[in-house]
Amino acid sequence: MWPLLRVGGGLGTERDVAVVANLSARVGSIGDNRLGGWHSYRSSKTALNQLTKTISVEFGRKKDPIACILLHPGTVDTDLSRPFQRNVPAEKLFTKELSVQKLMNIINNTKQQDNGKFFAWDGQEIPW
Template sequence: MSESNALVVGASQGIGLGFVHHLLQKPQITKIYATYRSPASAAGLLTLAEQEPRIHCLSVDITQEEQIAQCCEQIQMESTYLHWVINCVGILHEGELAPEKGLRQLNAEKLTRYFQVNSIGAALLAKHLLPLLKHRDRSTFATISAKIGSIGDNRLGGWYGYRASKAALNMFMRTAAIEYRRRSPHTIIVTLHPGTTDTKLSEPFQRSVPPEKLFSIDRTVTQLLTVLDSLDIDNSGQFFSWDGTPLPW
């Protein structure tokens, strides 16, 4: 495979923008499609795209299936195939949305928001990306999950919406991997735990994190790309930590 194309979903900042920077260092990647939801929060990405002709920015709200479908159709008109897809969209806090400490804080509307962003969007991506990933070369579809979404590893409780939506994400991707094995047998689908990374998502919760366990964006992306490069088709449908360790469901 001499040339390849990549899609980074949720590339406006944080880990997503970090992936764009790192993929630019791979000379075999000819186009990097990068999605953002709001221009106001994507200044860094849009500026980078002005300087780097390989980056093609697309406005996509992952909670809107029509926008996902239009994005995939546009890519297909330009590039036919994708070889890398990395979905970095996720929500932990937003306005009044915050991790719940107990059952009394549960709210149906807020729980729905967690699932829309953290779970359902990725499943809809898997639906619409299939034609772009279905080819004879190796392709990888990775989604950022979280260890806190592991049911087997849950020993502290709390954070109901975030935990449950990440657990649902893992199930969606596991199930999609089984179907892709039949319909797109060269595609590896995995979910990844990035570790606690110094981003806006983790910022309110960093006080209790030891300095050695708070990763820079550059370190996180480097580690995750190392994991992705090490995978083969037998790893499709699995859940990995930043160091390549398989995680329990």
């Protein structure tokens, strides 16, 4: 897989970097944890975040044109989020399509210097 990623940014595209984007959640951020709770879900996302960070360090060390990033899709109208939606303002409850559009915008604008970063749906960087 690594050899394909190394050339992935240049396979007939205008991209200069291949992007590995992992779907996380803001609750996986240790630095942004002000509410506690959601122990299992939070822990699983934090583990994904650590794995992503570790891989991004390896990509950076090898100086390959690969950026490994984390994405927080926001609150998406799904069965999983339904029990928690009553506290979400309508303008921050996204359809699946809108969430994907916002995340694809981030992916399509990712540069090599974004390797190892964690982005929210609106492009804001989230602390680890």
